[in-house]
Amino acid sequence: MLSRINNRIGVMGLLVPAALLLLPLYLYPLLEIVSRSLGDKGWSTGNYLELFQDPVMLRVLYQTFKFAFIISALCVILGYPVAYAMRIASDRTRRTITLLILLPLWTSTLVRAFAWIVILGRNGIVNATLTELGIIDEPLKLVYNTVGLYIGMVHIMLPFMVLPLYNSLSRIDLRLLSAAETLGARPISAFFWIVLPLSMPGVLAGLLLVFMSSVGMFVLPALLGGLSDITYTMLIEKQINELNNWGLAAAMSVFLLVVTGILTLFYGRILNIEASSGILGEVVRQVFQRGPIHLLIWRERILARLLASHGSRLANRMQSARLVPRHLLVKCWSWAVLACLVAPLLVLFLLAFSGQAFLHFPPRSYSIRWFANFFSRDDWVTPAITSLKVAILTAIGAILIGVPAAYAIVRGRFPGKGIATAILISPMIVPGLIFAISLYALYGRLNLLGTLGGLVLGHIILALPYVVVTVSAGLKSADASLEAAAMTMGAGPIRAFWIVTLPMLRPTIISAAFLAFLTSFDDVILALFLSGLSTKTLPVRMWEGIRYEIDPTIAAISAMLMLITIGLKFVAEWSARRGTKSNIPGFTAIQATDAGTR
Amino acid sequence: MTSADVVSQGIVLKERSGSQVNRTAQDESKSKSGCVQLSGLTKEYGGIRAVDDVSLEIAAGEFVTVLGPSGSGKTTVLMMIAGLAEPSAGAIAIGGRDITHLRPQHRNLGVVFQSYALFPHLTVTENIAFPLRMRRKNESDICRKVREILDLVRLPDLAQRVPGELSGGQQQRVALARALVFDPPVLLLDEPLSALDKKLRENMQFELRELHRNLGVTIINVTHDQSEALVMSDRVIIMRDGRIVQSGSPSELYEHPKSSFVADFLGTSNFVKGEVQKSRDSDESSLVTVGGLRCRVPQADQGLKGQARLMIRPERIVLNAVPTATQEHFVGRIAEIAYTGDLIRYRVALNDQDVIEVTLQNKPGHLPQGCIGSEVTVGWSLEDVHIFVESTTQ
Ligand SMILES: Nc1ncnc2c1ncn2[C@@H]1O[C@H](COP(=O)(O)OP(=O)(O)OP(=O)(O)O)[C@@H](O)[C@H]1O
Ligand SMILES: [Mg+2]
Numbered sequence: 001m002l003s004r005i006n007n008r009i010g011v012m013g014l015l016v017p018a019a020l021l022l023l024p025l026y027l028y029p030l031l032e033i034v035s036r037s038l039g040d041k042g043w044s045t046g047n048y049l050e051l052f053q054d055p056v057m058l059r060v061l062y063q064t065f066k067f068a069f070i071i072s073a074l075c076v077i078l079g080y081p082v083a084y085a086m087r088i089a090s091d092r093t094r095r096t097i098t099l100l101i102l103l104p105l106w107t108s109t110l111v112r113a114f115a116w117i118v119i120l121g122r123n124g125i126v127n128a129t130l131t132e133l134g135i136i137d138e139p140l141k142l143v144y145n146t147v148g149l150y151i152g153m154v155h156i157m158l159p160f161m162v163l164p165l166y167n168s169l170s171r172i173d174l175r176l177l178s179a180a181e182t183l184g185a186r187p188i189s190a191f192f193w194i195v196l197p198l199s200m201p202g203v204l205a206g207l208l209l210v211f212m213s214s215v216g217m218f219v220l221p222a223l224l225g226g227l228s229d230i231t232y233t234m235l236i237e238k239q240i241n242e243l244n245n246w247g248l249a250a251a252m253s254v255f256l257l258v259v260t261g262i263l264t265l266f267y268g269r270i271l272n273i274e275a276s277s278g279i280l281g282e283v284v285r286q287v288f289q290r291g292p293i294h295l296l297i298w299r300e301r302i303l304a305r306l307l308a309s310h311g312s313r314l315a316n317r318m319q320s321a322r323l324v325p326r327h328l329l330v331k332c333w334s335w336a337v338l339a340c341l342v343a344p345l346l347v348l349f350l351l352a353f354s355g356q357a358f359l360h361f362p363p364r365s366y367s368i369r370w371f372a373n374f375f376s377r378d379d380w381v382t383p384a385i386t387s388l389k390v391a392i393l394t395a396i397g398a399i400l401i402g403v404p405a406a407y408a409i410v411r412g413r414f415p416g417k418g419i420a421t422a423i424l425i426s427p428m429i430v431p432g433l434i435f436a437i438s439l440y441a442l443y444g445r446l447n448l449l450g451t452l453g454g455l456v457l458g459h460i461i462l463a464l465p466y467v468v469v470t471v472s473a474g475l476k477s478a479d480a481s482l483e484a485a486a487m488t489m490g491a492g493p494i495r496a497f498w499i500v501t502l503p504m505l506r507p508t509i510i511s512a513a514f515l516a517f518l519t520s521f522d523d524v525i526l527a528l529f530l531s532g533l534s535t536k537t538l539p540v541r542m543w544e545g546i547r548y549e550i551d552p553t554i555a556a557i558s559a560m561l562m563l564i565t566i567g568l569k570f571v572a573e574w575s576a577r578r579g580t581k582s583n584i585p586g587f588t589a590i591q592a593t594d595a596g597t598r
Numbered sequence: 599m600t601s602a603d604v605v606s607q608g609i610v611l612k613e614r615s616g617s618q619v620n621r622t623a624q625d626e627s628k629s630k631s632g633c634v635q636l637s638g639l640t641k642e643y644g645g646i647r648a649v650d651d652v653s654l655e656i657a658a659g660e661f662v663t664v665l666g667p668s669g670s671g672k673t674t675v676l677m678m679i680a681g682l683a684e685p686s687a688g689a690i691a692i693g694g695r696d697i698t699h700l701r702p703q704h705r706n707l708g709v710v711f712q713s714y715a716l717f718p719h720l721t722v723t724e725n726i727a728f729p730l731r732m733r734r735k736n737e738s739d740i741c742r743k744v745r746e747i748l749d750l751v752r753l754p755d756l757a758q759r760v761p762g763e764l765s766g767g768q769q770q771r772v773a774l775a776r777a778l779v780f781d782p783p784v785l786l787l788d789e790p791l792s793a794l795d796k797k798l799r800e801n802m803q804f805e806l807r808e809l810h811r812n813l814g815v816t817i818i819n820v821t822h823d824q825s826e827a828l829v830m831s832d833r834v835i836i837m838r839d840g841r842i843v844q845s846g847s848p849s850e851l852y853e854h855p856k857s858s859f860v861a862d863f864l865g866t867s868n869f870v871k872g873e874v875q876k877s878r879d880s881d882e883s884s885l886v887t888v889g890g891l892r893c894r895v896p897q898a899d900q901g902l903k904g905q906a907r908l909m910i911r912p913e914r915i916v917l918n919a920v921p922t923a924t925q926e927h928f929v930g931r932i933a934e935i936a937y938t939g940d941l942i943r944y945r946v947a948l949n950d951q952d953v954i955e956v957t958l959q960n961k962p963g964h965l966p967q968g969c970i971g972s973e974v975t976v977g978w979s980l981e982d983v984h985i986f987v988e989s990t991t992q
Binding site: 173175176178179180181182183184185186189193194197198285289290293297300301303304305 | 680681682701702703705706707708709711713715716717718719720724728729731732733734735736737776777780
């Protein structure tokens with residue numbers, strides 16, 4: 001019989017397939033980027049000097065950080081009331097809100113960008129309506145400029161703000177609010193004194209997550225932004241595709257990687273700040289929790305001075321009965337924000353059935369001609385089939401590699417486990433564009449560009465984190481002692497896994513496979529770089545379509561994509577729940593890290 | 599209101615005027631604003647009545663405890679008074695003013711929650727200053743009041759700590775200080791001592807009593823700890839299934855329970871089940887148990903008939919005493935002895951069916967010699983006996 005220790009180390013063997021994939025196709029290309037950034041021969045800091053001295057570069061860097069900061073701030077302002085409404089709502093309302101937040105999250109970035117173009121464009125719904133009502137003469141410029149960029153990015157990032165915020169709000173004891181009220185606090189004071197300071201870790205986590213993902217944004221600014229709204233990643237792409245300046249592009253990428261890495265570390269720490277007693281926890285407490293309290297105390301001191309006659313006012317207030325329903329403002333605000341989150345999807349869905357050649361909302365007549373158009377055009381159907389092929393192969397590959405890796409991580413005990421886990425998860429965090437260019441450089445030399453296999457391997461790397469996270473969660477909730485019991489009855493470890501653990505994990509694995517499928521099916525960035533003409537995927541075809549024509553066919557495709565993705569996510573979610581009884585927070589941990597790929 | 603209530607309030611008011619001669623004029627005005635009236639208060643949760651038609655009048659300065667088993671609606675009553683739950687029907691008035699629909703922040707009541715609900719991110723000082731800040735008091739007043747109240751609850755050294763760094767008893771005092779600092783006429787306490795250990799709980803009971811005497815504030819305390827209720831209150835209200843079953847002074851409730859529920863809930867009781875029958879030879883009725891025990895029924899309960907339960911407190915039973923005319927006595931065997939330190943509990947089997955408990959003080963010479971299995975006589979006097987007819991008892 002194998003000794004227990006040997007068994008635990010032997011489990012490391014299950015990481016071999018993942019290592020065979022990640023070492024040459026993920027870590028090596030990224031290291032190559034690092035080495036390229038230091039010059040082609042020898043070690044030189046020339047590229048970095050150029051990066052930090054070139055005024056254009058600095059301007060774009062500044063602009064990108066500014067965008068990311070404003071997007072984060074907008075997300076807090078819009079999202080906080082939603083998270084708060086979720087906290088105080090009944091279970092049923094909370095489920096509805098969660099669904100409304102997840103629906104857009106489950107819809108592909110391209111579809112959402114297209115929806116905003118249709119709504120905000122020159123002849124879009126907003127302008128058409130306002131013109132018809134006679135409010136404006138000239139159409140407003142709402143898209144292909146910074147406004148469009150903000151709207152699109154906030155739409156995408158909002159869920160990543162609301163979910164950590166809710167997570168931190170849900171830890172606040174609501175009885176504190178009752179106590180504050182009995183002590184004489186109006187709801188608004190109770191909020192500023194109690195809720196806001198206590199939810200500060202959530203605010204910070206949300207800000208970091210949104211900021212981190214926004215700094216690496218590429219697809220959205222390119223589609224919705226104006227000519228001058230160039231972001232850092234767009235500049236990297238330009239260095240490669242137009243200027244062929246790989247050294248500088250590499251240096252820029254390394255810089256972004258470092259920034260993202262640091263933010264990720266902070267994010268991880270801040271999420272469970274209450275438990276930590278380190279310097280960071282103290283800083284968060286002193287600056288972000290105590291700071292607002294001191295401000296409030298000063299405000300009260302000044303007001304007390306100014307309103308020496310407040311006694312009579314208080315007495316007047318005493319007379320007023322309950323007139324306004326509680327939290328009316330919060331609720332109105334939240335439902336308005338949620339409506340804005342979901343409305344674009346609904347609009348697009350309706351437009352897909354429009355009977356006209358131009359997009360008018362609501363459609364004057366309905367037909368399925370755009371669906372018919374899609375299926376009759378080879379330039380749409382061929383990429384769709386390619387996408388399906390790639391996504392199915394990705395799902396199979398990611399499961400075959402990811403399930404053993406997850407098993408090793410959860411059940412094994414070996415040196416370097418933390419690092420192995422971090423590497424497996426990291427493709428979620430590395431900005432999509434950087435991974436894409438690193439692989440692009442490698443495939444260029446290996447002649448893998450434009451091959452189906454090459455694209456699938458790339459997608460497997462992208463999908464692996466989702467599989468590992470989902471299956472790990474499933475494995476953790478599955479009872480390890482059952483496996484041990486099977487082994488005491490004479491089954492070897494492999495047989496024990498095969499006949500005991502695997503059947504228990506089946507729902508989780510199905511869920512993970514769907515997630516992997518969707519990761520591949522949604523991907524634009526990697527496919528843009530790696531797929532040639534022969535392996536053009538549907539997202540790439542849509543990317544071209546959205547950039548060069550506004551065609552109702554795209555609305556039809558979007559409608560189908562929405563149905564497919566939302567349907568699959570439901571199945572994935574449902575089957576994961578059956579497998580692991582995962583609750584919303586656990587689930588959002590998977591979803592939240594999804595932000596890096598936009 | 600029952601006549602018992604009137605009597606108990608009379609007693610309370612007499613005590614008050616005796617012990618609190620040195621009240622200031624401010625206290626006098628508070629004593630007017632501190633009376634609480636509940637009329638027909640009802641709360642339904644989806645068709646289930648958590649509180650059912652509760653009417654109650656509490657005099658200013660009274661210390662009232664609401665006692666009842668878990669789920670009897672005590673917290674719900676308190677939360678409705680505090681304004682944190684909206685009554686389905688009925689009205690609440692404080693100081694003669696109807697506040698049924700007033701928001702909690704305008705009711706000016708001190709509330710101490712079972713979990714204390716201290717703000718974890720504020721220091722002790724800031725927690726206590728919170729209600730004063732909400733009332734826009736000026737800074738020097740706030741400082742002075744906070745210092746005074748910290749002295750009152752004996753916590754002056756912990757002013758700069760946050761609640762997480764305090765012990766349970768200290769947190770309890772901070773919660774109390776925070777609820778008292780703005781001089782509310784009425785203080786609501788929801789099981790304030792339940793999280794404390796026994797020793798600390800007893801200390802706090804005395805401290806609360808003392809605070810109450812010094813401040814003259816009306817206190818409504820909720821608990822399911824009967825000894826706490828008896829020790830602290832001027833008046834005890836017993837609730838069951840959302841209704842008030844009896845209210846009165848602690849001694850009144852203990853000595854004269856109106857139902858076997860109250861008798862059982864307050865203190866320990868012996869119940870002997872049987873049927874009330876007329877004796878053949880005399881006019882007197884007695885309770886005959888299945889085991890064949892025949893117990894005399896006190897004069898007042900002679901009119902009762904049918905299935906009934908006889909109740910006698912264990913401490914009113916004497917062992918091996920000389921029989922007198924007023925005493926009942928039976929012969930039994932000691933079945934069990936439990937040693938609890940200050941008291942010794944005997945279980946005495948009078949026959950196969952009827953076993954009663956007797957408690958004696960742990961004093962030398964007081965205790966019967968002998969041990970389990972030895973024969974003893976058990977006696978009580980008739981005025982300590984209560985009869986509850988089954989059909990009217992719950
Ligand atoms: N928010 C609520 N929704 C539905 N039912 C409730 C709610 N709050 C209380 N109840 C019900 O009302 C009844 C009375 O509850 P309450 O909390 O007042 O009891 P309690 O006497 O304070 O009990 P305990 O001693 O356990 O604190 C219970 O049956 C409880 O289940
Ligand atoms: Mg309670």
